[in-house]
Amino acid sequence: MTRKVTRAGSISRRRLLTTASGGAVLAASPFRINLLQAQEAPIKIGFPVPLTGPYGAEAQDQVRAGQLAVAQFNDAGGLNGRKAELVVRDDKLNPGEAATRTLELVEKEKVNFVVGSLSAAVQLAINNVTKERGIIFNSISQSDAINEAADFSKYTFHEALNPHMTAGAVGRYAFANFGKKVAFLTADYAYGHEMVRGFLEVGKQFNIENLGDIRHPLGTTDYSTLLPRLQALKPDILCISNFGRDQQIVLKQATDFGVKKSIQIIAPLLSHASRVAAGAQAFEGVVGGCSFYWGIEDKFASTKAFNDAFRKMYDGKLPTDYGALGYGGVRTVLEAVKNAGTVETDKVVAALEALKYDYYKGPQYYRKCDHQSVQSVLVIKSKSKDMKNDSDVFEVLSTEEPSEKNLRTCEALGHRS
């Protein structure tokens, strides 16, 4: 984290003194020249993410990578010398908090763009604010609803994958390889529901047999009473759709219960940060999807370049999946600004729509009707052996190439074709 949130109206005497003396030093120093050069205000990108709470690990990585994109833009000279700045806020994984912070970013900080969020529900709250104010919002978290006509506006972009694409890719791989009898264990909120819908949709093509769907509340810490029931159903595949700490605990306990002996566990999304937090044992052998894995650097020059830049900025650390989304979300907006030659919203929207880009994971573009980023989905498996470094946690089993075929059609989403 690079920026502390100071509460409005709580400027203490000490802070005032620090600021004043800082200003005095600055005025007398050679930095003054820089200040005079950059007379125009910086391009501000608001970045609300859940720094505190169960998704904190992922959110911190989003910020790190977002900062990298800004630094690269500034090092390359910005927009004719005009620099960019990331204004980070903690949305605490709460839609109300996120709406307030976003409003504050727009009204007080006068941000030009908003990028961020890490929750199916929270991004809709942010989107509500930005679409009303006519500010571009690039969401870097999974959601199906954000593509739909009811929530969409021309200012809404979606750099992340959506559940339909993710569950589709994982389902196509798993149902073809592991069997047709499937049981579900699902976090009881939008994310879980959208994922299961995605799996059942793609399951139709494979004639899967749905043995049942057990729902658990968000933030469950003990699954011992649900696992025997699921084992008794004797599925080939147990599909667990939850995220963050829930995913860490359930995989740990499923391992203890010996579920993996006879059943293949799959998850729509395997989070790199969660895998590191839960350890190799718990995730071993689990198959799931992701938008990015650093290991594809032998395949794409852009991945290699992104990894190297990230390593250089953060002492050899490698970026995670959600980190990469933070990078992609900010970089696409800044590249569009460069292409448009201005920060004017309508021109940047047009530049984003025209973008064909490859910044970190191979080719991508925003589909015209819903501004969903058409991109590859990786199907990965968690490993526990032969790891070369701390970040060497997954093996890429297959890659679903970017294709509009894997998205819901524009008509199905309620957009006029």
Add this chain to the structure above:
Amino acid sequence: MAGLSLDLIALQLFAGLALGAIYVLFAIGLSLIFGMLTVVNFAHGAFYMVGAYVGLYLISLGGNFWLCLVAVPLVIGLFGLAVERLLIRPLYGRGIDYPLLLTFGLSYVMVECVRIAFGKTGYPFDTPEILQGAVNIGVGYFPLYRLFVIGATAAVLLALWLFLERTSFGLIIRAGARDPQIVRVLGVDISRVWLIVFGIGTAIAGFAGLLAAPLQGVIPEMGGTILAEAFVVTVVGGMGSIGGAVLAGLLVGVVISMTSLFAPEMAKVSIFALMAIVLIVRPQGFFGRAGLLS
């Protein structure tokens, strides 16, 4: 859903008892402290969490899990002694709200300190090697480690019972719980008794935290959820009753497990429904003494 068999119901019942064992272990410390000191210890969850972190730290220094089983209760118990002596003791005789507010605040301080020292994100905590895997218990496979937790809980209960019922110090503790005034008149230093009871209560909390770590990993907020559930257990069992905490803990485990079988969405609510029913029928809980809070 298909697949409902007698074996499954038996296994589910067993899972409930195993889950209940963790509640019991957590709630007896809470109940012990309340029964003897009439202190509602809101920091109990924080002691539990710190217990898990101390275990994590000792293992990272090269210790093993078995050593932690002894070392963690000692460390947390000593910490508990210090908290009682320095923070809680000045508040005796000022009504029940004072220590309640103090421990409530203390829990926030402890969680925040752990966040600063160990970071906001959790750590994995591997199950000790010889307790890994599942064993056949006749009706199905059950994780060996959870069986170990049941055993450890039983051992702690037995030790506590022997201590309270069979030692002269235990006699003083029981007398002190009933009438501190008389005990004091008899020449017993009652504040020393309270100090030790608080130490034992927190030591058990730390022990419970260590046992829970291999089940769900370690995170600064881990004490919060179980504290809410443990209060249900102590209220159902009767505030201050150790026997009540044992019975209610197991019952809560079984209720959660049986609702999970038939209506998993209701599992979380079911224990609060249980609490409401018990409170309507028997406001003081199973074995509670009326009037402790007044």
